[in-house]
Each structure stands twice: as structure tokens, then as C-alpha cells.
Amino acid sequence: MSDADSKAPHLYLIDGSAFIFRAYHALPPMNRADGTPVNAVYGFSNMLFKLLQDLNDNEKPTHLAVIFDAARKNFRNDIYKEYKAHRPPAPEDLVPQFSIIKDAAVAFGVPAIEMEGYEADDLIATYTHQARAKGWNVTIVSSDKDLMQLVDDGTTMFDSMKNKRVGYDGVLEKFGVTPDRVVDVQSLAGDSVDNVPGVPGIGIKTAAQLIQEYGDLDTLLERAHEIKQTKRRENLIEFAEMARISRQLVSLAKDAPVEFDLDHMTLEDPAPEPLMAFLDQQNFRSLKVKVVHHYGVDVGTDPVSDAVSVTETDYECVNDIAALERWIKLAEQTGAVAVDTETTSLNPAMADLVGISLSVEPGKACYIPVAHSQAGGDLLAEKPNQLEKAVVIKALKPMFEDPSVLKIGQNLKYDMSILAREGIQLSPIDDTMLMSYALDAGKHGHGMDELSGIHLDITPVSFKEVAGTGKNQITFDQVPLDKATHYAAEDADITGRLWRILKPRLAEEKVTTVYETLERPLVSVLSAMEREGIKVDVSVLNKLSNEFGVGIERLDKEIQELAGRPFNVNSPKQLGEILFDEQGLKGGKKSSKTGAWQTNVDVLEKLAAEGHEIPKKVMEYRQFSKLKSTYTDSLVQQVSSRTGRVHTSFHMASTTTGRLSSNDPNLQNIPIRTEEGRKIRRAFIADKGNILLAADYSQIELRILAHIADIGALKQAFADGTDIHAMTASEVFGVPIEGMDPMVRRQAKAINFGIIYGISAFGLARQLGISRGDAQGYIDAYFERFPGIRKYMDDTIAFAKEHGYVETLFGRKCHITALTDKNPMKRGFGERAAINAPIQGSAADIIRRAMVRMPDALKDAGLEDVRMLLQVHDELVFEAPEGLAEKAIPVIEETMAKACEPAITLSVPLEVDCGTGQNWQEAH
Structure with missing residues (x-):
């Protein structure tokens, strides 16, 4: 819209029929107290209210109306009897909602307009024509392609569901022609939904090419004998009259004898009493609360609204x-x-x-x-x-x-x-x-x-x-x-x-x-x-604490010897000076806030991968320090004086994906990739006469990826029990599984798990200690061999950008707000989160379902004395009397393996690895 038009009256015309059918199909059946179906009414009311909210928050129109279809028969049926003849009748439970929906529009203070003999599109076209003649701007709230013929300098379309505006460029992208030639393209291509005949064999793309070449429909039909393609030429000549009839059908009437005047469409806040009365009658309590928030109206004694008022x-x-x-x-x-x-x-x-x-x-x-x-x-x-x-x-x-x-x-x-x-x-x-x-x-x-x-x-x-x-x-x-x-x-x-x-x-x-x-x-x-x-062996913790303390002292001495002078290893500032000022290591960056060298884990990992000893030993030093302070020292303090056990607190609502977290102690972060970290698990023990049982889903996230992305090779490998990482290495690097170099398998494993988290070439290079070019080559080869994974990633990011969330297999919505961040790095993080969330979230949902079912499964098997103690990522830990552990294993395995059923049938099997031991580490 030009600057000159910005202060002109602005008319919004809502395609009410499109709102109705969207609302009806989006919501499950729901009835009000008297049994009248109102799901479409509710959906329509919410969509209208949301639009009014958004318009008030952004560019508030001066005029607004909702336009409806009056009946299926109209003047086009006189032109062509078969027009829309194949459309099924409206669903039985939708019919009684039509009149209530019009009441809804009026309750919100919006004129509801319809006219016998004309479709809603004709009324929209007429009001658009009238408004543009007055110099007004017009926005048509609809995604209906038939209305694109109305777009001009002062008229745009707005798809409120996608929050997307369509102007000249959008029409050109859709039809391949400018708005003034949309009718010509539609006349040739026809419309099977509305039973507009068109010309056989000509679709939108071909029609656009023909109109671009010949200028308009009449010129094309007059010069149809010039067309080189035989079948196309014959059809254009034989069905020329059908094309002209189709033009009458798709052309919108701009002169419908409307009685409701534009000036009566002035947008004002709704009158509180009739709006509240309507919402009460329909029993739309939560919508009423939203209305109260927005308009600040008095809601009387409604219990839901009272929560606010x-x-x-x-x-x-x-x-x-x-x-x-x-x-x-x-x-x-x-x-x-x-x-x-x-x-x-x-x-x-x-x-x-x-x-x-x-x-x-x-x-x-x-x-x-x-x-x-x-x-x-x-x-x-x-x-x-x-x-x-x-x-x-x-x-x-x-x-x-x-x-x-x-x-x-x-x-x-x-x-x-x-x-x-x-x-x-x-x-x-x-x-x-x-x-x-x-x-x-x-x-x-x-x-x-x-x-x-x-x-x-x-x-x-x-x-x-x-x-x-x-x-x-x-x-x-x-x-x-x-x-x-x-x-x-x-x-x-x-x-x-x-x-x-x-x-x-x-x-x-x-x-x-x-x-x-x-x-x-x-x-x-x-x-x-x-x-x-869970019981903790304090003597084991004390022994480990001493062991870690000795390690800290040894590493501190070694680091200072390598540095050539004493310094405080715990001081990031002093460490940065040693690494970059005195040792002259390359690749350092200074903090914009403090001016000191950065020495976080990413920096140290990169330097360690390049073969530098000080960063490598500092990372070991920090790991020992964390293990000692966070676990061996603090766990002793967290043993309950009442029970002699530690009682972690699980948090159900702290992650975006449904994963549980825990604290006091935080069991999710106990390192398991290092020998020192695994030693911590030795301290978690079974009580006398009992044994610990650990049940762990095997590669559950890769299995979910294979299912969601429908990757045949991965699904077959899981079905056959093949080593998935060796299989991936064989597929990507072209090497046989037999006699495979363990390093090659390790690289494939890193890619397999990295892909789930949207790993970059830089991240993979740092993890494997290879060049970024080699890492990118590995990733490219992986996607070339498994193109379905790339498609899954692209489709998931597109869905997340359009809707603001992604979903797990079980319908959990994980909202990804970073996708709209102005910072490119944060947007990139949002894209990686969107890729990972359906996978990690589905795995989290599966283990939640297993945990919910587990108590009854054990009870039904006569195993009430087997107690579930911990959940850590994909693992459940139990304590069982020594004589019951073997009997419990198949019950636990089956409950976990079938946790998806009957809601979801995975196309790959879920496998559970179970082990037992006197302590947690032994049980693995």
C-alpha cells in the first residue's frame, strides 16, 4: 500500500464460510447444555476474536464485516447447471450451527452479511469494488484462490491461520500471472472442486504460459489454430465455448445489489451485555475469560471468569x-x-x-x-x-x-x-x-x-x-x-x-x-x-572423594609445571593469560564485557583436539573438581537421617520436550562416558537382601528417527538386530561390516547421534578431531545415503516456523520460540531444537508411559516388592528382593517395550537391555 493510502479508511472483509469449515473440521464434536452442536460455533468465535485481538494490537481497521454464503444455488447455476453439483451437502451436525455462527459475529459487533442468489465471494468483490472507488484500502481475510483476482494496489489478502499476506507477488507465485489475468487462467484450467469445466488437458501452469504468450483469453481462443501442440490446439478449438462459460463462472460479480452500506461497517468494540449473554448461552467459559481480559467487561458471577475478575x-x-x-x-x-x-x-x-x-x-x-x-x-x-x-x-x-x-x-x-x-x-x-x-x-x-x-x-x-x-x-x-x-x-x-x-x-x-x-x-x-x-554407600563416596582429591592435586601440579610458573588453575583470567599470552596458542577470543580471554569448555575442547596438553589437563582437572564437589562430597550431606537413603526430586515441567530432570541430587548429569564418572554409580547400592535392576532402552532415539523419517535401511537394520553404527558406516563410507576399523564405526556413531541434535560440520569436526571439510563430507554422504532424514529435518523446520511448535508421536506440543529470534545464532539453535524435539520428546513420552504402567504390571505379576527407584534419561532403576529379580526382568522388559501400544504402532521394535548388580554400575 502506498504512503498516500495509509491514512485512508481500511475495510476488512472476512470470508465467513471459510472460517466456518476450518473451525468445524479443526475441532472434535461438542454440544452445549441443550444438546445443540457448537464445535464450529466455538471455533469460529475463537478465530474471529483472535483476529480482532491481532488487529487491535497491530493495524486496526476502520471498517469490518463477515460475509457468508446464503445458499448453494446462485446465478451461476443458471449459466451452468453442473456448477458445484458434485459438492456433498454440509455435514448434518454443522447445519444447525450456521445461524448461531451469524449470531456470534453480531455478538462481537461485526455485521454478518449474506444475499440470496450470490456467493460470499461476489459480495466481497462488490464491497471491495465500492471501497476502492472511494479510495479506501481493503484487506480480504481468506486464503481462497478465487478471490485473488481482486488484488490490486490497495487490496491485499490475509490468511489469518498462517498470518500471511498475499499481494501482487503472491498472486504471481500462485497463478503465474498478475491479478487482472487470474480469471483467464482459471477459465482455461477449470476447477474440479467447483465443477468449472475449463479446457481438458490444461492446468494452471500451462494456462499461465498461454496467457503470458497471447495476452488474454479472447486473443488466445481467436489464435488457437497457431498452437503447435496438436492435442492442446484441438482442445482449445473444441472447448472454446466451455472456456468462455468457465470465465462467467469464475468471474466475481462486482455489482451485486447489496443493501448493507459500507458506512455501516464501522468497527467498534462490542456491547458487553449481548456478547456476555451469547457466550453464556453457548457455555464458552474459557473464551469468556479471554474476552474479559481483552475488553475489560464485567462478567458477572461466571466461575471461570471470576478467576480473573x-x-x-x-x-x-x-x-x-x-x-x-x-x-x-x-x-x-x-x-x-x-x-x-x-x-x-x-x-x-x-x-x-x-x-x-x-x-x-x-x-x-x-x-x-x-x-x-x-x-x-x-x-x-x-x-x-x-x-x-x-x-x-x-x-x-x-x-x-x-x-x-x-x-x-x-x-x-x-x-x-x-x-x-x-x-x-x-x-x-x-x-x-x-x-x-x-x-x-x-x-x-x-x-x-x-x-x-x-x-x-x-x-x-x-x-x-x-x-x-x-x-x-x-x-x-x-x-x-x-x-x-x-x-x-x-x-x-x-x-x-x-x-x-x-x-x-x-x-x-x-x-x-x-x-x-x-x-x-x-x-x-x-x-x-x-x-x-535409593541407598548410598557413604564409605564408597568418601573413598572416591579422596581419590578425586589426589587427582586434583596431581593435575594442578602438572598444569603449573607445563605453564612454567605457578598460577591459580581455577581462575579463568589467569588460565587465559597462560594459554594465549604466554603459550601463544592460536584461536583465542576475548570477552567483549571483561576483555579477558575465554576459557570455557568449547575453547578447551578445541585446543585439546589440536594436541595441546594444558587444555587437556585443565579439562580433566575441572571434571575431577566437579565430581568431587557435586557428587562425592555433597551426596554424603544429602543422605536422609530418617531413611538412610538419598531422595532425588524429579521435575516434570522443566524441559520443552517432556524429559524429566532432577535435583538434590541431580542424577541426570552424572557423567557416564568417563571411567571416573561411572565410578560414582558404584556408591548407589541395594539394601541388604536386595539387588538393583537397571533397564535401559537401546538406541531409542535412533529407532524413533527411523520411524518418523521412514528410513527403510535403518528400519530393516533394527528389525534384523544389525549393529546400527556399523551398518551406517558401511552405507556411508562404503566399507564392509566384517573387519571394520573401530574408528570408522565411531565416526558413524557420532554422525548417527549428532544428526538427531542437528550437528554442524564444525561440531562434528571438533568431536572427531578431523577437519571441518572432512566432517561436512561425512554429513553430505550421510544425507545422500539417507535422503529421508534430510526431508524430515526440512519438513520439521518448516512446520515449526509456520506453527511455532513441533509435536511428538503422542501429540505433545513443544513450542520453539527461538525460531523467530532476531539473532541468527539463536534461530539456528531453534532449528536444531525443532529437529530434535519430536525425537527426544517421543522417547520421553514412551518412558513416561512405561513408568505409568509399571506399578500395575508388577502388581499383576505378584511383584509388589519390586520397587521403581530412579529414572535417568532412557533408563529405569529398580530395587528387588534377590529372589524376585529374574522374575521381574521379563515383566519390566515387556512393559517398556510395549509402552507405545495401543496409541502408536512403531515400525521398528523397541528393545530393552536389563542388568542386575549390588550397585548401579554393576547393573549395567
Whole structure:
């Protein structure tokens, strides 16, 4: 659009029929309370509202209308009776939604226009013609190619689903001609969908070439006898009249006798009352919440909307049995209650219960203290007024275990573990953290404070506000009751509000299955694993700590001898000076912030690969230091005084792909590629009379890649049990498997696993210690032999760029925000993440499914005494009585191998390697 047009009125015309069918086919069937189907209504309303939001946030139009088809028959049927004759009738459950959809447009303050005898495209063409005659700009919201004939200097098309505008260049790309010749091309090519005949044997590409050569349809038909291709010439002559009839069919009427005037299409915010009434009638509660956020309208007493709109709070400190029973009764009557616990530690294995909070409606919550030492406020009492813990637990237990009362929490695994130690089995549950994770993984964090800010525009009271910070921080049992009550009750209140917003979105955004099969059922499984913990041999840790300490001292001495003078090896600044100033090593870079030489692991690896001794030994030194500080020294401190075991905490919502992480201790990062790292696993042992069992998926990510990318050679190799790395080496490097050089196999292995992570030639070169040119040659040869992998990568990146996310085999959405970053390096990272996420995420989903099924599988086999302790990447670790291990192995292997079924049938077999031993390393 020219600058002169930028201040002119801007008319948006929405192709309502296209919106309807997109909405209908995108959503599963859903009915309102009276049984009327409304899935298309809901989808249309969301699409219209999103468009209005986006337009308000960007270039707000001055005028807007939604245009609909009135009926299938129109003036074109008089021209050609077969026009659209082959189109099936509208689906039965869509027909009653048409009139409601028009009501939806009106409720949002947008004119809904239709006209007997004319198609929506004709009305759009007429209004476009009228608006352009007035000097207005026009945007047609549609992806319908038939409307491209209307594009001009002041008219563009906008595909709202792809957020893509189409102007002259887009039309030229689609049809090969400018917009004024689109009708001519369509007249020749015809349209099988609308039953427009055209000329046999001529498609869009050929039609465009002919129009480019002859100028227009009439000239082409007059000079058809000049065409050299015999069949094409004969068809153009024989079907010339059909081409002219087709032109009448595809030409849009620009003079339809419309009654609704352009000036009546002025865009204004909708009137709140009719809009709220419409959304209430359809029971579109989550959409109503979004509308409230956008327009700021009063939503009355709708429970979902109240999650956002309620500003007054009523938080009660429960310190007598009558009040406690009243809250329990409220929870039972409501059927759903938000729950939160307050304790003395973030580690559930170390924590003591201090109090419990409940909320049954937005703005109302209570806190039930059981172990506070401070009364708070102006009270003169020496001790706070609170119920005995045993009394509270006894009263709450029936409700907390009642299957008819839903317990809602934020990171409820923690609360479940705390309450389990008090003899309460919390069930059934919903978890707002996991709902958010299923919906928005990769977009943002899923902690309560962050979700509260995003969805409720509320900043909750922080822990440091009530407990202090640093050395002066107190535990929650020391927080005065008045402060504790507001803090704790608010947590339950906000959790309940988040649930009211997030729960409906699961179905709307088609992630209910992800939440209900991969997230929620895993909570109780992980809680049980965390409580079980694993035994650690402190004497082994102490021995290793001493061994690592000796290694650190030896390496420190060797490094300083190589440097030629003493220096602090732990100082990156001093190390950089040694390497680049004094030793004169090449390839160093200085930090733009500090001016010091960079000495991170990438720099040291590169220098070590070039054969330099100091960087090599510094890397060993750092590894020993990390092993000692992170594991051998700290693990001893993390042994529970209650159980004599370490109890890691698993995090379900900390990665984009669905992989679990853990801390206190972090078991995911124990090095396993070095002998020293593997030694750490010796310290994890079975209790007396038991044995550890480790079950590990064999090359699961490569198997998933073979399945997703449909790579026949890889699938066959896995089916035959062939050494996959040797097979790859044979295919890529053209060497026989028999007698293969182990180095060649190692190179193929590096490529196999590197491809999953989108490895670059630079990365592969550094990993293998070869030139970048050789590494690129290996990668090129790999893709040449397995072209399906390159296609998978290209298709996945394209999908991610269009949709903003990728999906696992089980429907988990992994959002990749870096794809739109202005920084090229970050965009490159986003592309690699997009390639990897469906593979790594599918593997994570598979092991989650296995973990969910494992307790019942073991119980059904009479193996209740076999306990699942750890999950580390693709591995599960169990502890079993020595006499049951052999019986447990086939049950565990089968459960893991069949974890995909029946949801997915993989085209490659999943294999599980099992081993046993008195310690974790032996079990491998």
C-alpha cells in the first residue's frame, strides 16, 4: 500500500464460510447444555476474536464485516447447471450451527452479511469494488484462490491461520500471472472442486504460459489454430465455448445489489451485555475469560471468569474444629478443592508439615496451621492458637481420599509426598503446573507466580516477604500466623483460579490426552519413587572423594609445571593469560564485557583436539573438581537421617520436550562416558537382601528417527538386530561390516547421534578431531545415503516456523520460540531444537508411559516388592528382593517395550537391555 493510502479508511472483509469449515473440521464434536452442536460455533468465535485481538494490537481497521454464503444455488447455476453439483451437502451436525455462527459475529459487533442468489465471494468483490472507488484500502481475510483476482494496489489478502499476506507477488507465485489475468487462467484450467469445466488437458501452469504468450483469453481462443501442440490446439478449438462459460463462472460479480452500506461497517468494540449473554448461552467459559481480559467487561458471577475478575479476598485462619469441618463440608459439596501445604523445607524428604490451605471458590480460602511457633499480629499469647496436627489429619483424610472430590494443586507431587508421610493418599487430582506444561511447554515457565502473572495479572506475596532472605531467613513454622495465613491461603486461591482457566483449554487445544495419559498419572508414580529413595554407600563416596582429591592435586601440579610458573588453575583470567599470552596458542577470543580471554569448555575442547596438553589437563582437572564437589562430597550431606537413603526430586515441567530432570541430587548429569564418572554409580547400592535392576532402552532415539523419517535401511537394520553404527558406516563410507576399523564405526556413531541434535560440520569436526571439510563430507554422504532424514529435518523446520511448535508421536506440543529470534545464532539453535524435539520428546513420552504402567504390571505379576527407584534419561532403576529379580526382568522388559501400544504402532521394535548388580554400575 502506498504512503498516500495509509491514512485512508481500511475495510476488512472476512470470508465467513471459510472460517466456518476450518473451525468445524479443526475441532472434535461438542454440544452445549441443550444438546445443540457448537464445535464450529466455538471455533469460529475463537478465530474471529483472535483476529480482532491481532488487529487491535497491530493495524486496526476502520471498517469490518463477515460475509457468508446464503445458499448453494446462485446465478451461476443458471449459466451452468453442473456448477458445484458434485459438492456433498454440509455435514448434518454443522447445519444447525450456521445461524448461531451469524449470531456470534453480531455478538462481537461485526455485521454478518449474506444475499440470496450470490456467493460470499461476489459480495466481497462488490464491497471491495465500492471501497476502492472511494479510495479506501481493503484487506480480504481468506486464503481462497478465487478471490485473488481482486488484488490490486490497495487490496491485499490475509490468511489469518498462517498470518500471511498475499499481494501482487503472491498472486504471481500462485497463478503465474498478475491479478487482472487470474480469471483467464482459471477459465482455461477449470476447477474440479467447483465443477468449472475449463479446457481438458490444461492446468494452471500451462494456462499461465498461454496467457503470458497471447495476452488474454479472447486473443488466445481467436489464435488457437497457431498452437503447435496438436492435442492442446484441438482442445482449445473444441472447448472454446466451455472456456468462455468457465470465465462467467469464475468471474466475481462486482455489482451485486447489496443493501448493507459500507458506512455501516464501522468497527467498534462490542456491547458487553449481548456478547456476555451469547457466550453464556453457548457455555464458552474459557473464551469468556479471554474476552474479559481483552475488553475489560464485567462478567458477572461466571466461575471461570471470576478467576480473573475477583479482586476482593477473604482468607480465614482455621484454628477450631468447627471451622475445619465447615471447610471440609464446603469442599465435599463443591466437589473440587484447591490444596497446598506449607512445610519447613523444599525437599519433601527433609520437610515437616507446618500447615494446609484450602480454596473452593475464587477469592475465598483458608489456612490450617498445625506447627507454628509464632502467634503473630497483636496477640499476646505465648503460643499460636492452632489445632493439633493429628486432629487435622484425621479430619481431612476422608475428604482428601474421597473419589468424588477433586483435589487441585500446583506441583501437587510435592504436597502428595508430604501428605503421604502423614498417612493420606491424595486422590483424585489435577495439577495446574502440568496443565500449563501440556499447553505451553517452551513458551514460558510453569511456576505459580509466573502463571499468576500471565493468566490473572496478580503478583502473589513472595516467600521472602514473609520469611526473609539470606542468613536471616526463617523457616515457615516461625512465620507469624497472620502473615502465614495470607501467604498460604493465597497460594490455594490462585491455584484454584488457574485451574478454572487452564482446565477448559486442554480440550480446546487438543492436549487432553497428553495431560491425562502422560502427565497426571505420573504424579503419584514419581511421588512414590521419591519417597522410596535409593541407598548410598557413604564409605564408597568418601573413598572416591579422596581419590578425586589426589587427582586434583596431581593435575594442578602438572598444569603449573607445563605453564612454567605457578598460577591459580581455577581462575579463568589467569588460565587465559597462560594459554594465549604466554603459550601463544592460536584461536583465542576475548570477552567483549571483561576483555579477558575465554576459557570455557568449547575453547578447551578445541585446543585439546589440536594436541595441546594444558587444555587437556585443565579439562580433566575441572571434571575431577566437579565430581568431587557435586557428587562425592555433597551426596554424603544429602543422605536422609530418617531413611538412610538419598531422595532425588524429579521435575516434570522443566524441559520443552517432556524429559524429566532432577535435583538434590541431580542424577541426570552424572557423567557416564568417563571411567571416573561411572565410578560414582558404584556408591548407589541395594539394601541388604536386595539387588538393583537397571533397564535401559537401546538406541531409542535412533529407532524413533527411523520411524518418523521412514528410513527403510535403518528400519530393516533394527528389525534384523544389525549393529546400527556399523551398518551406517558401511552405507556411508562404503566399507564392509566384517573387519571394520573401530574408528570408522565411531565416526558413524557420532554422525548417527549428532544428526538427531542437528550437528554442524564444525561440531562434528571438533568431536572427531578431523577437519571441518572432512566432517561436512561425512554429513553430505550421510544425507545422500539417507535422503529421508534430510526431508524430515526440512519438513520439521518448516512446520515449526509456520506453527511455532513441533509435536511428538503422542501429540505433545513443544513450542520453539527461538525460531523467530532476531539473532541468527539463536534461530539456528531453534532449528536444531525443532529437529530434535519430536525425537527426544517421543522417547520421553514412551518412558513416561512405561513408568505409568509399571506399578500395575508388577502388581499383576505378584511383584509388589519390586520397587521403581530412579529414572535417568532412557533408563529405569529398580530395587528387588534377590529372589524376585529374574522374575521381574521379563515383566519390566515387556512393559517398556510395549509402552507405545495401543496409541502408536512403531515400525521398528523397541528393545530393552536389563542388568542386575549390588550397585548401579554393576547393573549395567
